[in-house]
Each structure stands twice: as C-alpha cells, then as structure tokens.
Amino acid sequence: MNSQSYKPRIIVLLFIVIVLMILYTSYLFNLQVLNMLKYQNRARDVSMRLIPIPAQRGEIYDRNMDIPLVINVDSFAVNIIPGELDNNTLESTLDKLSDVLRVEYGELRKRIPSSYRKLYQPVELKSNVDLRTITYIAEHKNEFPGITWNSKPIRNYTCPGSITHVLGYVGNITVEEYQVLYNKGYTMNSQIGKSGVEKEYDSLLRGKDGKIIRTVDVKGRKIESGKMDDIPPTNGKTLVLTIDRHVQKLAEEALGERMGSVVVLKPATGEILALVSYPWFDPNVFYTEEAKDYYRKLALDPRHPFLNRTIQSAYAPASTFKIIMTTADIEEKDFPVDKTITCNGYIRLGDRIFKCHKKEGHGSLILHEALEQSCDVYFYTLGLEYLGIDTISDYARRFGYGNYTEIDLPGEIRGLVPTPSWKEEVYNSKWVGGDTVNTSIGQGYLNVTPIQMADMVALTVNKGVVYKPHVLKAVLDPVTGKIIQEIKPEVLITPSISRKTLDTVQEYMRGVVTDGTAKVVITTKAVEVAGKTGTGEVGLEDRWNAWFAANGPYGAPPEDQVVVLTMVEATNKWEWWAVRAANIIFQGLFAGETYDEAIDSLHWGWLRNKREVQ
Template sequence: MIVEDRKISGLKVKLLVLGVVVLSIFLIFTIYLFNLQIVENLFWESRAKKVSSRSEPLPAQRGSIWDRNLDMPLALNTDSFAINVVPAEISPSNPRDLAHSLSSVLSLQTEEILDKIPSNWTTSWNRIELKGGVSYEVVVKIAEASERYPGVHWSSKPYRWYNSVGSISHVLGYVGSITVEELQILYNEGYANTSSLGKTGIEKTYDTLLRGSDGQIFRTVDAKGRSLSAVEGTSLPTNGFDVVLTIDRHIQELAEKALGPRKGSLIVLKPSTGEILALVSYPSFDPNKFTDKGPVDFKNLSLNADSPFLNRAIQSNYSPASTFKIIMAAAILGEKVVNPNMEVNCRGRMVLGNRQFYCHKQSGHGSVNLRKALEQSCNIYFGTVGVKYIGIDTISRYAREFGLGSLTSIGLDGEVEGLVPDKGWKEERFHLPWTGGDTLNASVGQGFLSVTPLQMANVMAAIANNGTIYRPHLVKEIRKPGLGFAAGAIQEKIEPEVLRTIDLLDLQDYLFLQDALRGVVTRGTGYWAINTDSVAIAGKTGTGEIGYNDRWHDWFVAYGPYRSGNPEEQIVVVAMAEASEIAYDWWAPKATDIVFEGMFAKRTYEEVIAEWRRRKVWWSWDNKELPQPGIPYVVESVIEG
C-alpha cells in the first residue's frame, strides 16, 4: 500500500514538471508572438513600406540663359541619364565590391563612389545619385549585367549644356552636383541629394529662379526595386524661369577677339542704364567640363598659374595708373583751389624730400595746365598739384565718390572692393605715418591704390553721364519657362537703378573733363593707338608698373560717341591687359579701338583687321593673324605715362 502511494506521488510530480515545462514553452511562444506582432510591428511595418513603396524624383527643367537678342540660348538642358543606388539593396554584396565594379563603367574612382554611400547603408532606402550626365550606352552596359550591380538603378535626368560660350564662362558660371556640405545648408530649401546646384556666376546668383521645383512619382516595388504596379501618384515638377542677360553675344565675341590671348579683361557697358553688353576675362574655362557629365580635377585647375577661374573684371585688384588722373582732375575742378589754367613746368622730374620722381617723358612736357596735363598724362603736374594743393584726404574723398573702394553690386560672387588708402589706413596697416611721397604716388594712380576694371568703367560712365552712375548689371529680364529654343513671356524686367550721383562737380566741370578726354585721343597719349573714324571717342591711357620683373599693366578707359545727342547709343569700353614685358605695347588701346570700330561700323573682328591693314594702320602692318602675347608693337616716339 505504501509502495503504491509512493508510485502515485512520483507520477504526480512528473506530471507537474511536465505541465510546468509545457506551460513555460507556451508562455515563451506567446511572449515571442506578442513581441513579433505587437512590439516589433511598427519596425517591420515601416520596413515593409520602405521596400514596397518608393518615390522617385521627377526632375524640373532648369531655366535657360539667353543673351539680350533671344536668338540662341547660352545655357540649356540636354537629355541624359543618372545612375543611382539604393544602399539597402546592395546586400549580399558590399559597397566596396559594388563601387569597384562600377568605377570603370562610370569613369569614377572607387573612393568617389564610396564617399556617396552612407555608413548605415544596410538600413538606408533612399535613392542616392552616383553620377549624372550618363549616356544611353552606359545604361545599357549596366542593364545587361544587372546581377553585378545590386541596388543600382537609372533614371532620366537632363544635364546642363553651354552653347558657344567662349569667354562668357565667368558670367554664366556652371552647375554641378550638390555636395554633402551644401545639402546640409540647403536641405530645408527643397534641395535633395540628386539636385544640381549653381556653383558660380549667374547660375549661382539666380539658382533659386533657374532650378524650379522637382516633382515626384510614387510606385509600389518589390525588394529588388522592380515595379509591382503602375504609377500610384504623381506630383508634377515646376520648371525654372529663363534668365535673359544684358550681354550681346556678338559684342562679346568681338571683345573676346579684340583682347586676344592676353591675360586681362575687357568690359563694354551702357552708361545710360548700367547694362553690361560684354564682359571678357582671359583666360577663361569651358563650363561644360564642370557639369555632371564627367569628373573634373578642380585641384589642378585651381592651382593653374594662369588662374582661369578668376574673373579679372571684378575679382582682381590693379593699380589704376594714369587712368586715375581723371579723378585727380575732377578733384582739382571740384575743390577750385587751383585755377585749371595755372601752369606747372615739367622738366621730366621733381624732387620731394630726398627722393626724385620722374615723368614718363624724360625730357619733360614744359609748361602744362590741367587740360594739357590730362591729355599728355603729365606726372609732374598731377604730383605737384596733388601734394601741394589737394592732399590725400581730398584725393581719397573724390575716389570714394566715384565708387572706388566699394563694391559695384554687379550681382556676381567674389567681387572685390579695391583699396582707397588714406592716413588712417596706413597707420592701422603698417603703423607708419603718411608721407608726401605716398600722396604723390596716389596722385598718379600708383602706390597703395587699387581698383577693378569694372570700377573704372563706372568712373567713365560718371563722366559720360555728368555725374550719374547706374548699377552695372548682367540680367535684363526674367521670363517664364519657354519651350525648346523659344523663351517664355516676360515675368520681370530689370529696370536701371542709380548707384550714386556725384554732385561734387557742376556741369561745366564735366564738360571740361569730356573735352580733355577727347583731347587724349585727338592730340594726346591715345593719338597713335586709336584709329577708328566711325565714332568720336574720349578716353584715357594708363600704364602701371607692377613691381616685379619690370612688367607693366596696360589700361585704356573710354566712352563714345563723345558728346552724343542720344545717350542710349553711348557705350563705355574698358580694356586692361596684364603684365606686359614692355611698358608701352598699346594692347589695351588697340583692343578698345577694335571694339568701337566693330560696333559703330557694324564690322566683325576680322573685317576690322582687314580694314586696318587696307588703311595701313601702323600696328596692323605685320599683323597677319591675331597679335600674340610677347609680340608688342611699339612706337618709340610716343610714350604714355
């Protein structure tokens, strides 16, 4: 009996243990199901949605950029493809293997591709653009070997094309893929990692208007990104606005050829409105090399000794040399401390303290008044009057009134202010007092003084306009999106804007300056260099020593027609040629001469040169082709200061 009770008791224990085990298994399974269906539901539901639903960008067409004639776009869009990757779809491969496989196909370095793939790639389902501007042939290569490229997709994406731009690249700028750093700044403004962004020039300044807004296509896809259904929904893109420049591409081409292969710049500006008709900076670059179409060695280009990225018209500081004598003459007239008819005897040199200063004409100009001093560019006259009667405070004040030392607000990135020095500046900069020699240097446009070519264009505009300077600008109109090679309707017209009015001089003072600058061309230092008889021009030469290897900057600033009854037909031309090996090679006046003759005689560059040869103009005698740097044409008997 006792034995049977023990057997029954042992059986109960076993059944109890078995029950506990079964119950435990049931509880564990229940907890697992609860965790799977309840706790992790949001995670798996979110992941399933990422795999099954995807949005693809529908690129907006970037607006075109036109010249003022609207007969041909300077920047437009061309059809191409973009190669993208969804990082989470790369498995079972890994990013490095994929990048290595793609590098030769996309002509990219492996590391360039890896830099675009995030570290959390296994959970990143966002589409990332690896390269835009891809040809159809590249897409076919990837499609034919798709198993080698897991997670790789392609889509239609227009890329930017610049049409016959030549030297206008500094104005247009270029677009490129947005960088990680740029995206962090611009993400809240509607940019994405597939966006293109204006990097420089008009493309950058007007990027918001040009780019438009991308749309989206919504699709259901499987884990491999294959569409499981038709398009679920679409938000249409809004195409960008067109931008019409003030540039005339025919004048731009004329100016480009006139300056030739010489470091420097040439500007053609309408003084009555501030519109820039041509802006040449040499050397330039091809913006088509900076689109998504291919990789660019920015480092090598940026280190290029010729600085092709530099817009010399607004981003380079130069000594104005004798062109500054225009402002000196204005100060003499405006302050009325010196009678314009007072004469200074130029013997070719002057002594100040224990130093001698020289005029460019070593034999001297003899007795000269203000008019003759400006026409003949006499250093001794302006140095004497500047030191003895005007002083640096007044010189600086007039220079600033004419806009030197200030931005012109042209609307391009990287513009520099130049420098108008004074006593306080030198004390702060060098901890040294201002000297009479400093004033003398400033009086002839040398020393610490520095300007940009565009600032000097504004100075000439002020003379032509009797004291009014309009803000120089490059955009004429904003237009609604056009179709193909036709611009849309006008959205906004850019009106002329007065930048400053110089009221330190009266009308008679401006008329005096206009006459004297006309005299520079008819009987002064510009006489031998200016040959056009199609238009009467007024101007000023300038030759600035730059302090190394005995090299010189060559200036010519001019406007015409002189005393025009129709301000609308007047233009200002400023040419600046850098670092000539000979002080008086007349490159800048020659370039200016060609532009005036070409515009007012309605001739091409080639026709102007042919006419000059026919007339046996002295500097074209041996000019079989475009004059090359290092082959100057010098007239020994005529030297400008």
C-alpha cells in the first residue's frame, strides 16, 4: 500500500482533531468567559461554610413597661461535627457526653442520622446547657473530639401564672413546622413560638440570626488561613402588651383554683387588660431536666391546662343571652316592653314541660323586670311566640356570636349559632318549638366563647360598635426603645342596632345589679356596675356553669369603662362564684386594691381564711 492511500485517512483524522479542538476551545470559552461568574459563585459556595450566630429573641412587657414579662437567660448549646470522627471515636465520645449532659446515649445517637455521618457542620446535641457544664467540656477538650458549643439563650418568664396563656412559650422547631417555614429563614436548630404571643408574633420576636463565614477544604474542614467574615445578628423586636399585670394578678386570684376564665377589656379600644384561664402551667419548666415528664403530665391532665379557655372553649351562654333577646324585642317591637307575661313557674309545649328557675313562678312581669329576675318563662314565650328562631339567630350574629373576634392569639374557635337549616344539615332533623325555647334562654345548641361574650357587653357600652380585641399594644426597637408600630383600635362589627335601644339595654342591665339577681353579690361601692348573670345547665343535678357579664362605671363614657367577663365551669363545686369573682375584680380595679385589700373592703375576709386553710 503506497502513501497515497493514507492521505484520505490523515485528512479525516486531522479534521476530527480540528473539530475537537474547536469544541474544546468553545467549552473553555464558555466556562472561563461566558459563565465565569456562575462557576466562580459555585466554587465559592463549595468552599465556604456558614456558622449561625443566634439572635436574641425580643423581650415582652406589659402596658406599664416597668419590668419585663419575658427575658432571655444566657445558656449554651452543645454540638458535634460528625465528619471529624471515625465510628469508634464517635461512639466513645457520645458515651462520655451522655454522662456529662445527663442525656441517654440513645437520645444523643438519634441526633446523628446516617445522612449526617460525613457532615462537617455542627449538629446540635442539646440546648439549655449551663456554663458549668460547658466549662467542664472545655477543660477536658481532648476527651471530647468533634464537640463544639455556642451561645443559645433560653426564655425566662418572670411572672409565671395565668398570663402564661397570653405569653405562650417557645420550643425546638418540629419537622412538620420546618417543612412549612424553611423558606422563611428557619433551620432545624431554630427555636419557635408554640403558643400565645410567642407564636402569634414569632416573626417579630425571633430577629435575624447572624453568621460566621469561613473557608473550608474539599472535605469541609476549616482552613486556618482562609477568609472569615462575621455578620452580626439582628435582635428581635421588643413587644409591649395591652395586659396590665396588676389587673391580671387580681383577676387570677379572684378566680382562684377554679376551672374557668376571666376577660377584662377596654370596650372603647378592644385592649385586653387581663385574660385568665385556669388551670395554667409554668413554661419555665420546659427548659429544665424535668421538661419531658412535665409536658407529658400536662398533656394527659384531664383538665387540659394547655387550653386557653377564654378563646378556645365554647359553652352555652345561659341567661346572659337574655341581653340579646331583650335587644331584639326592643328593636323589632314584636312585643311591647310594657306589656306583661305571666310566669307560673313553667310552660307546656306539646308533651314537654319547660320550667323556670323559680319553681313557684315570678307572676306578671314586663321586659325590664324579666331581665332583672332572669325569668325563663318570659323569654320562652318571647322567643317562641313573638321573635322566632330566625330573628333570634340574626341578632345573635349581629352581636358577633358564631364568628371569630379575630383576637391576636392563635387557636380561637368561633362557637355556634344554630339555625333550622344547620340542624337539618347536621342532624337530619327538623327544628322544633322546643329548640326555640331552649335557644331563647341561651341553652340548647347555642355555644359562645368568653371573649365573644365580653364583646357582646362591649357593643352595648359602645352604643353599636365592637373593636377587635387585641393583646399587642406596641412594637419597639430593641436598641433605641423607639416605637416602631403602635396598634390602633380597629372596628370589628357595627351592627344595625339603634343607640336608643342599646341605652335601654344598659339601663336594664343596671337594674339586674340594683334590683335583680346580682343585687346580693355585687356589693362594691367603688363603682356602679351593670351586668347579667347566667347559670348554664350541663346535665348535673347540683352544679352549673356560672357566668357574669358586666361593665362599669355604668353611664360613664366608653373610654372610661371596662368590661369584666367571668366564667366558672360546672366541674367546680357550686358556689355561684362567677358573680363573686367579678365583684372582687371591680372593687380592686376601681379602688386600686390588691385581691387581699379588695376582699377586706368588701368584708369578705373569710375568703382569706379559706385560702390559708387550703
């Protein structure tokens, strides 16, 4: 074969080489020129590691702003860098660490799943570690290879008690929470609000973590000569609440250790002065060694201490609902307010008998007398023969029942205003006259929350407007203390009810205290009170849910008044305590007295003796 036969092959080979060189040159040009910044950023990302610097969570104050309700306490988190340890060293290190941290070996091992085994990033093993423990680990550093620590403050609630349901608490983020919040700057080591204000305003309180940026090698190990930058954290905002801790304490002690709730609010703004729910819990225990057992105990407690009864429990409003019935009758003029209905102690409807709470009956009553004496027969008749369920349900909704109050706390429920269509849909059963009779005195299917009932009273005080109840008063800069945001009153509802009607209803409510069912208990001389009692049946022979919905000073401008709502559940021994508690709160609030001073002024010193015996 002569040399001429190789020529085509050489030309083809040369062509292929040239094409490959062009392609390779084009690829290099693409890498080094066209996409230079892109690959530079990738290389930088691979070689850089970020170490978070936790931000200080914002403090929380009550409206007095003299002492904080929630602060941060110095504490530490202990971490491990799994990639720096072989299997044997990892096991022995965790074994030693379990004794020092007082955590079972198995619990520590669970913190390092197989996917983390080659990770050269800190993995948190335990938070809330005290300085003494950190000092011991530092002094014996050679015994704990791969172990690091960092500052991680914990929350301290300075006034534990009933205010816990308002403040809430924080805890480690769960997997489920992280899946929802990962794109908002949260990490698997984040602390997050679990309830109350801590949860509602977590985005304001948490601040923004800082970070240390350092250069690492291909295995993620720190390069001592590499670049390091610090980005300082931004601390969380300071929150000022509408709560007055002195009023909160007064209401807490007035309720005592009785399952129930208290709401004290300013009707002219919707500001909550006190929000009490019993039983409560101590969130500070969640940051101790007893946390797991304590949480389990609370979760299994049949009294449900995690439940904020002011917004998360609904009950039959009982005779307090007669305020709405009275409003509907005056406004609609379906039955003359000066015309009597005779109460003989019961009415008969078909084959059923509906009794009045006064067995012998009240005799002949007009509307204001019926409200004062809380005559069931009068309101049975009014609802069944004159108003009807459609009007009753309409007015209940005008007062906000069956809808959210939109209070700035998580977990609120909306209660229930029943209608014939609702009953047919839920129970596949027709609405009957007995249902209207029960609803007319606040029983049956009707359910409301304490905060809704407080708003009901606020509507009568404000002459036709309800402001959204809220617990946040202002947001402050944590460094300068300057106001960043001040919460303004926000109208929730303005139902179509005349001012004249609501003036009359307030007058009738005052009569309940001066001449009616509350006369013997509301004895305070510090303020004139208007209100309505309620005694709700729950199927027990000797116990009832007790309500008192009230405001004072009666007749004063709305901005000078407060609404007090007390509710005591039937699980407690019957004492008709809701009215008594309200009497103490009004006395203490308007006389500037503590609980002990208030009961002395009311000549109820026997309550102190009873508490001392307990």
